[in-house]
Amino acid sequence: MCLIIEALDECVDLTLLVNLVVQTSSTCPSVKWIVSSRNTWSIKERLDADAVKQKARLSLESAEWPVSEAITEYIHIKVEVLAWRDKDDNATWGVVKRCLSENGHGNFLWISLVFQEFENTPRSEVQTKLARLPDTIMGLYRTGMNRLRESNNNKLYRKILAVVSVAENPITLDELAVVVDTLDGLSGHYDALAEITGLCSPFLRLYEYTVSIAHLSAKDF
Structure with missing residues (x-):
């Protein structure tokens, strides 16, 4: 069995998750992990532990x-x-x-x-x-936020961002229409809903009628 974790350094309960990877690597040889992460010292130290018998590392700096x-x-x-x-x-x-x-x-x-x-x-x-x-990610976020604030629909955009940012999982356009009262009546009108959520870029990402935070850094911003 192969398990994949993308952006390990951005996961909630990071310590517990890293410990799980280390523990299963030593006790369950049939379980293989593929993990991507920023090269932080704390994660590197744990994954370099002797308990992790077999490991291969690919550094983007060297690739x-x-x-x-x-x-x-x-x-x-x-x-x-x-x-x-x-x-x-x-x-x-x-x-x-x-x-x-x-x-x-x-x-x-x-x-x-x-x-x-x-x-x-x-x-x-x-x-x-x-x-x-802007030539930085934070600059893109600031520009995007200023654009939303200056819009006549800024209250609507704030509601959408608030709902999506606190949702534990990506939500569908229909679910968003139910939760955000201003969108009442648009359920099933996917083109209109997609256009509205698209205007919340670069904070939100729309994929196959499902809306999610574009990146953890957008949520932190």
Whole structure:
């Protein structure tokens, strides 16, 4: 059996979870773990314990080239999708591709949040937004929050963010419509609900009619 934990350092009850990984690694040889995490000292020390008999580590610092290639491919694919959406506007999205490739600095989260912003941006505004892009993740969050605060629907956006941020699991658009009274009557109107939640980027992510916090750092912000 193989168990996978993504972003171990962001998990709740981190100590208990790390101890579980270490314990099962020594007592249950049939259980294999694949774990990703920031390279924090406390996690590294526990996973390097003698109890963990067999382990292999891949450090992104030592795998810079494959990571860079993966990010380049990600940018290429996202640009192709958005260019197709905008009826093959390769000129505009070519500028976006070049800018993100040059300024992304290998920061996958920043790049993915930028694309999330562009998914909800009219084609005519793409290059203007590109020129004003903050170069840090926190900068993206501040810009996004300022935009929501200045909107005429700021109370609605605050309610949506509050509901999704306290939910233990991702929630469906129908569930969101039930919980947020302002959305009453929109249950089943997925295009309208998707548009409203999309305007809450870069804090929320919508995937197959399910809404979740885009990243733990967005919730912390």
